[in-house]
Amino acid sequence: MKVVKNSKKRDAVRAYIMGTDSHPTAEEIYAKVRTIFPRISLGTVYRNLNQMEESGEIKRLSFTDGPDHYDYNTSTHYHYICRKCGRIYDMPTGVKDAILKAVEAGAPGTVESHDLVFYGVCNECRNSSGNLL
C-alpha cells in the first residue's frame, strides 16, 4: 500500500480549490499556485488533482467542451453553465430526490451515480448590457 507523504505543492493546490467556488480548471489552478511556487509544473497539478480525486477529497467535472473542472464539494449536486460567460454555478439541492425517485423504476440496471448539467444564460449575463454574445 502506498503512503501519502506531505507536499507543499499539494497543500497549495488543495488550499486554492477549497477556497474558491469557481470550479477551476487545472490550468487556472496552475496559474494561481504558480504565484506561490513559480517553478511548479502543470504535471504536478494534474497528478495531485488526480490523487485528491481518487482519495475522494475533490470531484472532477467533465463537460461537453473544454477542459475538466474541479470541485471541493463532493456531495451529489448539479451544475448550471452559462453559455455566455461560461461560469459554473451550483444548483439548489432540492432536485435530486425527485430525479432519483423518477428514475429507479425504469433503468436497465442498478443506478450508482448520475451526472446532470444545465445550460442557459445566467441572470448576471442577461442584465449586463455590453454583451458580446
Added chain:
Amino acid sequence: MKVVKNSKKRDAVRAYIMGTDSHPTAEEIYAKVRTIFPRISLGTVYRNLNQMEESGEIKRLSFTDGPDHYDYNTSTHYHYICRKCGRIYDMPTGVKDAILKAVEAGAPGTVESHDLVFYGVCNECRNSSGNLL
C-alpha cells in the same frame, strides 16, 4: 450562405447512425463505413458528423471519459452507461418532466437545455458469470 451538396460518404455515415441503437463513436462509424468506402478518411467522418450535428440531424454525446458518441435520437432523453461493458442505453422518458419542474425555480438563469447521465451496472452484465470487472 453555404450550399450542402450530395455526398455518398455522408449518406453512408448517416445510414449507419440511423440504423443502430448503439450510440457509436466516430471510430466505430469509421470502421463500419470503411467496409463500403475503404478509402474514406477519419476526418471525413468527423466533418460529416459535425455538419449533421449542426443541422440538427444527430446529437453528440460527451461523457466523462473516452471519445464522444453520436445519437440519431435528437429529442431530449437520458442515457445509462454500464460501468462494466460500457454500453450506452436509453433511459425511459418519464423522468424528464419531474426534473424540469423541480429545477426551474432555483436556477441562476434561464434553463435552455440539460444533460443527464446515469452510471451503474446493467442487468445483462449482472447476470453474466464470466465477468472480468
Added chain:
DNA sequence: ATTAATAATAGTAATGATTATTGTTTTAAT
C-alpha cells in the same frame, strides 16, 4: 454536354488536454 464555381474529400499536420517517463529532490521512518 461543357464549363465554372464551390463543396467534399484523402491524406496529413496541428492542436489541446491529459498522462507517462525519467532523472533529481523531499519526505519521513529507522
Added chain:
DNA sequence: ATTAAAACAATAATCATTACTATTATTAAT
C-alpha cells in the same frame, strides 16, 4: 545520518479532434 519511497520538474507521448492543402465530385448555368 541513512535509506526507501513519494513527489517533483521538465519534457515526451498519447488520444480525440480539428485544421490545412491539393485533388476530386457535385451542381447550376450556359
